[in-house]
Amino acid sequence: MKTWLGSSWAVCALAIVLGIFISMSQSAGQVTKGGAASAVERGKYLVSITGCHDCHSPKKDAAGHVDETRPLSGRPATTPAPSTTAGEIHTALDLTAWTGPWGTTYASNLTPDTTTGLLARRYSEASFVAMFRTGKKPNGVGILPPMPYEMYANMTDDDLKAIWAYLQTIKPVRNQVPANVPAPVATAAPIGKK
Numbered sequence: 002m003k004t005w006l007g008s009s010w011a012v013c014a015l016a017i018v019l020g021i022f023i024s025m026s027q028s029a030g031q032v033t034k035g036g037a038a039s040a041v042e043r044g045k046y047l048v049s050i051t052g053c054h055d056c057h058s059p060k061k062d063a064a065g066h067v068d069e070t071r072p073l074s075g076r077p078a079t080t081p082a083p084s085t086t087a088g089e090i091h092t093a094l095d096l097t098a099w100t101g102p103w104g105t106t107y108a109s110n111l112t113p114d115t116t117t118g119l120l121a122r123r124y125s126e127a128s129f130v131a132m133f134r135t136g137k138k139p140n141g142v143g144i145l146p147p148m149p150y151e152m153y154a155n156m157t158d159d160d161l162k163a164i165w166a167y168l169q170t171i172k173p174v175r176n177q178v179p180a181n182v183p184a185p186v187a188t189a190a191p192i193g194k195k
């Protein structure tokens with residue numbers, strides 16, 4: 002009897018310990034899942050308030066409404082560069098292409114398309130954050146205007162990682178953005194001086 006009681010207590014104790022262990026591991030799983038999901042949510046929120054769509058999303062009308070069929074896919078491959086006038090900055094109607102003293106720049110495809118998006122240009126979470134910190138792309142080339150990376154460099158690593166996480170979840174759009182045409186001499190002269 003004593004032995005029977007003893008062993009049933011042991012079974013009970015084991016069940017309690019196992020129960021605690023299982024519920025702990027489940028809640029740990031939930032925390033991890035919740036963390037990843039909330040990073041994506043935060044990234045989405047940050048992208049929606051920091052103007053990325055202004056330059057990186059093609060628009061469906063001249064009032065600047067984002068074309069929801071291809072958000073953040075960069076300068077459409079098929080559209081020509083804006084006009085150029087010395088001493089002025091020109092942009093396309095959809096703000097995805099720019100000409101200025103630095104040359105002609107085209108907003109990049111930020112979608113996870115593996116042939117034309119960020120992944121095709123050797124971006125990872127680490128090199129994405131590094132670009133905002135150094136102003137250099139993974140291939141070492143400096144970021145040209147008007148990408149305001151110096152302003153975004155004020156974001157925390159967690160915020161930039163959240164943006165990266167969100168960008169991995171958006172619709173991949175195959176769009177080969179035209180190559181930039183940098184001006185022969187980099188010009189950052191003070192405005193109004195020759």
Ligand code: HEC
Pocket residue numbers: 048051052053054055056057099106107108109110111122132138139143144145146147148149153164181
């Ligand atoms: C005022 C316009 C503008 C805004 C706002 C803007 N970008 Fe850009 N971005 C550009 C342009 C133009 C380029 C291309 C610059 C170049 O290739 O040198 C670029 C390049 C980039 C690149 C480099 C990609 C590559 O091909 O190496 C990344 C990453 C990027 N932008 C992310 C963002 C994110 C994220 C936001 C919002 C937080 C943002 N940009 C907001 C205009 C903008």
